[in-house]
Amino acid sequence: xxxxxxxxxxxxxxxxxxxxxxxxxxxxxxxxxxxxxxxxxxxxxxxxxxxxxxxxxxxxxxxxxxxxxxxxxxxxxxxxxxxxxxxxxxxxxxxxxxxxxxxxxxxxxxxxxxxxxxxxxxxxxxxxxxxxxxxxxxxxxxxxxxxxxxxxxxxxxxxxxxxxxxxxxxxxxxxxxxxxxxxxxxxxxxxxxxxxxxxxxxxxxxxxxxxxxxxx
Numbered sequence: 001x002x003x004x005x006x007x008x009x010x011x012x013x014x015x016x017x018x019x020x021x022x023x024x025x026x027x028x029x030x031x032x033x034x035x036x037x038x039x040x041x042x043x044x045x046x047x048x049x050x051x052x053x054x055x056x057x058x059x060x061x062x063x064x065x066x067x068x069x070x071x072x073x074x075x076x077x078x079x080x081x082x083x084x085x086x087x088x089x090x091x092x093x094x095x096x097x098x099x100x101x102x103x104x105x106x107x108x109x110x111x112x113x114x115x116x117x118x119x120x121x122x123x124x125x126x127x128x129x130x131x132x133x134x135x136x137x138x139x140x141x142x143x144x145x146x147x148x149x150x151x152x153x154x155x156x157x158x159x160x161x162x163x164x165x166x167x168x169x170x171x172x173x174x175x176x177x178x179x180x181x182x183x184x185x186x187x188x189x190x191x192x193x194x195x196x197x198x199x200x201x202x203x204x205x206x207x208x209x210x211x212x213x214x215x216x
Contacts, residue, residue, distance in 0.1 A: 006153070013141050013157045020134040021053075023165040030124065031172045032093055032191045037116060039173050045120040046169035050162040052125025057138050058155045064139040075136055076209030082127030083202030086195055089123045093192025129165065132202065 030049075034042045060067065068074070141154045 006149075009145070009150075010153060010157060013154055014161070016137050016141065017134070017158055017161045020131075020137050021129055021161050021165055023161070023168045026128065026165070027168050027172060027175075029128065029191045029195060030169050031175065033089075033119060033124070034116075034172065041116050042173055043170050045116050045124065046166050046172075048117065048120035049124035049129060049169070050166045052121050053129035053134075053165075054159055054162045056126055056130035057134060057158050060135045061138045061142050061151055061154050061158075064135065064142070074209070074213060075132060076206040076213065078135070079132040079202050079206030079209065082132050083199040083206060085123055085127055085199075086131075086202065087199035090192045090195030090197075090199055094189055094196060095192075127202075129162075132206070 030046070034045055037045065138154060138158065142151055
């Protein structure tokens with residue numbers, strides 16, 4: 001590709017990833033999940049979530065088609081599975097389940113640390129950030145120009161998006177401090193509803209994709 005083409009392609013990739021990751025839209029979701037954790041834990045969850053997302057997208061950008069063929073996985077199946085996971089989390093947020101972070105015993109605090117670590121991997125890292133849509137977007141961008149330069153470009157731009165997402169996520173505590181606790185609970189429930197709707201849409205897309213595959 002010429003320099004001008006690379007520049008235009010880079011902008012397209014950036015905008016595509018920005019739309020899929022939606023760091024601004026996901027900020028309230030992140031806030032609703034980690035609002036009861038301390039600042040250190042919130043930063044650790046944010047870092048691990050974007051790290052997991054980056055690794056997943058980097059791997060699928062390089063080996064995506066091979067992985068899908070190797071395990072016999074289809075994108076629709078990935079969408080349905082991801083939708084189920086996100087729906088469960090959204091349902092829990094919608095019902096405002098109490099976060100046990102307030103527990104005082106060392107065993108309970110250790111358990112909450114594990115909860116935070118698990119939360120960073122799923123649902124934040126995958127499928128919320130590195131979900132079916134983001135993975136398919138990355139694979140499509142890589143397929144536009146099958147070259148090492150293009151793969152590196154896609155991975156680097158996604159890395160930049162992960163950095164932007166991390167910076168927004170770590171600012172969540174400051175945002176939460178300015179919000180009334182009652183309003184924060186309302187926001188958390190609304191985000192739970194939105195997550196549940198997103199999950200249903202993911203499953204619908206997966207079902208439609210499955211019908212298309214078997215309809216051929």
